Amino acid sequence: MTVRLYDTQAQALREFAPADPGNVTMYVCGPTVQSGPHIGHVRAALSFDILRRWLAHRFGRVTFVRNVTDIDDKVLANATPEEPWWALAYRMELEFTQAYTSVGILPPTYEPRATASIPQMQELISRLIDAGHAYAASGDVYFDVRSWEAYGSLTRQSVDAMESAADADPRGKRDPRDFALWKGAKDGEPADASWASPWGTGRPGWHIECSAMSRRYLGPEFDIHGGGLDLRFPHHENELAQSTAAGDGFARYWVHNGLVTVGDQKMSKSLGNFLLAADILDEFDPLVVRYALASAHYRSNLDISPSTFAEADAALDRIRSFQARVARIDAPFEWSAERPETDAEPENLFVLPAAFAAAMDDDLGVPQALAAVHETVRRGNAALDAGDTDAASIAAWQVREMTGLLGIDPTAPQWQRGAAAPATEALDVLVRTMIDQRADARANKDWASADRIRDAIAAAGIVLEDGPSGTHWSLENG
Template sequence: MTVRIYDSRAQALRDFVPLIPGNVTMYVCGPTVQSGPHVGHLRGALAFDLLRRWLAHRFGRVTLVRNVTDIDDKVLDNATPDEPWWALAYRVEQEFSAAYAAIGILPPTYEPRATASIPQMQEIIARLIERGHAYASAGDVYFDVRSWPEYGSLTRQSLDAMEPAADADPRGKRDPRDFALWKGAKPDEPADATWDSPWGPGRPGWHIECSAMSRRYLGPEFDIHGGGLDLRFPHHENEIAQSTAAGDAFARFWVHNGLVTVEGQKMSKSLGNFTLAADLLERRPAPVIRYALAAAHYRSNLDISDRALDEAASALERITGFLERAARTLGDPDAAADVPEAFGAAMDDDLGIPQALAVVHDVVRAGNTALDAGDRDALRAAYDGVAAMVRVLGLDAVAAEQGASRSDAALAALVDALISQRAEARASKDWASADRIRDLFAAAGVALEDTTDGTVWSING
C-alpha cells in the first residue's frame, strides 16, 4: 500500500506518509462568511471530505482543521445597521454548516473562527518584525516580500512579474507587492472590529489568519494544507512566506481542488454566475448532488449542469437498487469487510474517484448477475464490497436517504391508489369494498381523514 498525493508546490505526485504515525494532520481553508455558499464551496469542501475519509481508512485517524474567516473586508462591506458584521458572519456560517451537512460532509475536528486567534496572529507578526521580514508603517504592518528569497515558490513566479498586492491601502508600503499582516483602524469601520496591538488598534490581514490558526491547532509543521485552486495566489503563497519566514516548517503537502465552472468560466460571486447551494438543494436530492460533485477528479474543473446531475441520479439509483435487492436476500452487509483491491488502488493514486466509482459499478453489475443466478457466495462478496466502498465514499448515509425517499414515493403511490379505489367504491355505494379498504389502512397504521377537498392520510404516531 502506497498512497500518492499530488503536491501543488512540488508539481508532482509524492508518496504520502503522515508525520505522526496513525494521525494525519490537515488544514483546509474554510469560507469567508460574507454571504451564503454556492456550488463551488460545496465542491471544495467535498473534495477534502473525500480525502479525509480515505486517509482515515488507510492511516486510522485524521485531525482536520477547517477555519471560518469571520473578520475580513468583505464581511465588513456586507454588514448593515440592522445586521452587524459579527451577526452576519454567524448567520452565514450556519448556512455553510447546513449545506455541508446536507450532502454528508463530516464536520471538521476543529473549526476555529479567526476572531478567536488574534493573539496568535500578533505573535507571528512580532516574530516576523524581529526577524526583519515585516515592518510597521502608519498603523499597518506589512510583510517585506523582498526580504524572503523563496517568495513565489508555490506558484513559481518571479517577484517582479507579480501584480501589486491589493489587500490594503498602499500608503506605507516599501514595495507595492508587500501584503498586509495588520491593518490599522479606520474611522469608517466599526469600533468592535478593532483589536489593540503593539502597532496600534486594528485588525488582522486575511493571510495571517490561516497561518496562526493552523499553527495553533496543528503545530508548526503538519501534513497537508488544502484549498481551492483560486487560493494558490496570493493567499497560499503569502501563507507559506510568512509562516516559513517566522521559522515554522509549515505544510508538507499542498493540495488544491479544481473549480466549478459555468460554460468554461469560473463560478464566483464576483462574476455573478454562481448557483447558490440552497437553490440547488431545493431542486435536487442531496445524494445526487454529492455524487455529481464527487464524480470528477478533485483536481479537474467541473462544469455543473442538469445533464451531469441526471447522470448522477441514474448512477446512484443503480447502486442503491442493488443494495436494496441484496439486503432483501442477505440482510445487513458485513461491516468489517474491506474495499476491493482495485478500488483501493484507484483511491491510493491521488484520490482517483472516477476510477473508484467505475469499480463500484463493475461490482454492482457482478452482484446483480450473481443475484439473478442465485449465487449467494458471489452475491455476498459483491454486496459487502459495494457497502464498504459507498461507506468510504460517504455515500452510505446519503444512499440510505435515497432509498428511503424512493420507498416513501412508492408508499405514497400505493396509498393514493387505494384512496382512489375507496372513493370510487363509495361513489358507487359499494360499501363492503370501501369498508375493506378502510380496514386495510387501519391495520397498516394509516389514518384517513375525509375533507371537503378530498381524503388526506397520515401515519399514526
C-alpha cells in the same frame, strides 16, 4: 499500500507519508463568511471530505482543521446598521454548515473562527518583525517580500513578475507587493471590528489568520494544506512565506482542488450562471448532489450542465436497485458492520476490490473508484441472476464498504431522511395492491386482467421482478 498525492508546490505526484503515521494532520482554508455558499464552495469542501475519509481508512486517524474567516474587508462591506458584521458572519457561517451537512461532509475536528485567535496572530507578527521580515508603518504592518528569498516558491513566480498586493492601503509600503499582516483602524469602521496591538488599534490581514490558526491547532509543521486552486496566489503563497520566515516548517504537502464552471464558463453573477448551494439543494436530492460533485477528479474543473445531476441520479439508482435485490434474496444480506454469512468465506473476498483501492491511493482517483463500484454492482447482479447468493452478498458487502468510504451509500441513515420517504411508502402501497390484484387474476386464469394490470404498471415506469420470494417492484432504470 502506498498513497500518492499531487503536491502543488512540487508540481508532481509524491508518496504521502505523514509525520506521525498514526495521525494525519490537515488544514483546509474554510469560507470567508460575507455571503452564503455557492456550489463551488461545496465542491471544494467535499473534495477534502473524501480525502479525509480515505486517509482515515489508510492511517487510522485524521486531525482535520477548517477555519472560518469571520473578520475581513468583505464581511465589513456587507454589514448593515440592522445586521452588524459579527451577526452577518454568524448567519452566513450557519448557511455554510447547513450546506456541508446536507451533502454529508463530516464536521472538522476543529473549526476555529479567526476572531478567536487574534493574540496568536499578533505573536506571529511580532516574530516576523523581530526576524527582519516585517515592518510597521502608519499603523499597519507589512510583510517585506524581498527580505525572504523563497517568496514565490509555491507558485514559482519571481517577485518582479507579481502584481501589487491590493489587500491593504499602500500608504506605508516599501514595495507595492508587500502584503498586510495588520491593518490599522480606519474612520468609519465599526469600533468592535478592531483590537488593540503594539502597532495601534486594528485587525489582522487575511493571510496571517490561517498561518496563526494552523499553528495553534496543528503545531508549527503539519502534513497537508488544502484549498481551491484560486487560493494558491496570493493567499497560500503569502501563508507559506510568513510562516516559514517566522521559522515554522508549515505544510509538508500542498493539495488544491479544481473549480466549478457552468457551461464551460466561470461562475459569475454578471453572466447569470451563479449557482447558490441552497438553490441546488432545494432542487435536487443532496445525495445526488454529493455524487455529482464527487464524480470528477478533484484536481479537474467540474462543469455543471443540465445533465449533471440526472446522470448522478441514474448512477445512484443502479446502486440502490442492486442493494434492494440483495436485501430480498432468500438468505438476505444483513446491512450491518458484520460480514454476511455465507457457506464459504474465502478471506480475500471480504476486502475492497483492488481496482477501488488502487484508484483511491493514486491521488484520490474517485472517477476510477466509482467505476469499480459499478463493476461490482454489475458482478453482483449477475450473481443474483445466476442464483449465487454467496457471491451476491459478498459483492453487496464490497459495494457498501466502497460507497461508505465515499460517503454515498444510499442505505446510510443520513440519506433516509426527507420528504421522499412518505411518497415512496404511498407508492409502495398502491403498487403492491396492483401486484396482489395481478396475482389473483393469474390464480383465477384471468389472463386478460393480469396482462392489463401488468401493462398499467409498466406504463407508469415501474418494473416487476418475479422471484421465489414473490414479486418485487422498482422504478424503470432504477
